[in-house]
Amino acid sequence: xxxxxxxxxxxxxxxxxxxxxxxxxSDDDIVTLGALAAQGIHxxxxxxxxxxxxxxxxxxxxxxxxxxxxxxxxxFSPAAWVLNLGVWSRGELVGxxxxxxxxxxxxxxxxxxxxxxAVHQGRGLGTVMRQVMCVLLFEHLGFxxxxxxxxxxxxxxxxxxxxxxxxxxxxxxxxxxxxxxxxTMLALNPDELVRPDLSVEVSGAERVRQLIGVSx
Ligand SMILES: CC(C)(COP(=O)(O)OP(=O)(O)OC[C@H]1O[C@@H](n2cnc3c(N)ncnc32)[C@H](O)[C@@H]1OP(=O)(O)O)[C@@H](O)C(=O)NCCC(=O)NCCS
Numbered sequence: 001x002x003x004x005x006x007x008x009x010x011x012x013x014x015x016x017x018x019x020x021x022x023x024x025x026s027d028d029d030i031v032t033l034g035a036l037a038a039q040g041i042h043x044x045x046x047x048x049x050x051x052x053x054x055x056x057x058x059x060x061x062x063x064x065x066x067x068x069x070x071x072x073x074x075x076f077s078p079a080a081w082v083l084n085l086g087v088w089s090r091g092e093l094v095g096x097x098x099x100x101x102x103x104x105x106x107x108x109x110x111x112x113x114x115x116x117x118a119v120h121q122g123r124g125l126g127t128v129m130r131q132v133m134c135v136l137l138f139e140h141l142g143f144x145x146x147x148x149x150x151x152x153x154x155x156x157x158x159x160x161x162x163x164x165x166x167x168x169x170x171x172x173x174x175x176x177x178x179x180x181x182x183x184t185m186l187a188l189n190p191d192e193l194v195r196p197d198l199s200v201e202v203s204g205a206e207r208v209r210q211l212i213g214v215s216x
Contacts, residue, residue: 008073009207010083017132017198020125022085022097024204029086030069032093034062036117047176048154049115050183078105078213087116087129094120097129099137099146105213109145110137126160131196134164138190140205142214148186151176158184165192 004026005012011024025033038058042048047055056064072082084098094116101110112133116126137143148166150157151174166186174181209215 008076009204009211010073010076013085013202013204013208015085015132015136015200015202017128017196017200019090020128020132020198021088022129022132022136023088025069025084025086025096027066029093030066031062033086033096034065036093036095037061037065037115040118041115042118046153048151048157050149050151050174052177055177076211078211079103081212083208085133087114087125089120089125094125095129097133099133104142108143109147110143111147111149112137113148121156126156127163128196128198130160130164131194132200134188134193135195135200136202136205138193140202141209141212142216144190146188148188149183150186152182152184161186161188163194164188165194167192 001007005024011026014021014023016022037054038061041054053064053068054061069084072084076082080102081104082098082100084096086093087095087097095114097112097114099110099112101107104110112130114126114130114133134146137146146166148157148161149172150161166188168184169187170185172183172185174183
């Protein structure tokens, strides 16, 4: 073994579609993403995330952000794992597309989550990166379902889910900043996926399949 990617295969995973690339997040990428997140992902009067990780002073966010990403690496096991991939658009790191799951070998499902720096939103990137992630999950990592959840007031996330083919399959009640907030729950099967117009190239998936315990 000669690199950290040899040790943790997620760091060598890469998915490209046109000028968009999703790939493993290095420590240097964590620094760039933490700074981007501190510049703003949403207006301060809104909270799109079920875990309100952006509700910290901007000067504390980069360390909190790094600790979260280190934790997902440290805790990665076939029993429960989070796969977070950085999103590059024309070579610029613009956000994160992830999926989290537990008992995956049996359940074959996971919840997608994503964010883009505010300056990169509203240009169609959120739709394409979710489509590309779903191609990776369904066609290379053995998923038979993906799910998502978005607060009822998160029009952009709900629109992305709708465009990618997810169907609404219920609601859940959350506490958000001391108030009740309804989360719309969504699910997608492989035959419902609206694929991206671009062809998707994947490298490094076989070693990730070994890591998550998928043999078929
Ligand atoms: C959710 C997010 C990843 C979507 O990415 P994006 O690049 O902004 O989305 P897109 O440009 O691909 O837009 C997808 C659709 O949402 C619509 N949309 C975007 N912002 C909207 C808004 N504020 N109100 C209504 N519709 C909106 C777009 O019009 C588009 O639909 P259309 O093509 O039919 O017009 C991004 O907005 C984001 O990071 N938001 C903050 C974090 C967040 O909410 N994460 C998800 C938590 S569940």
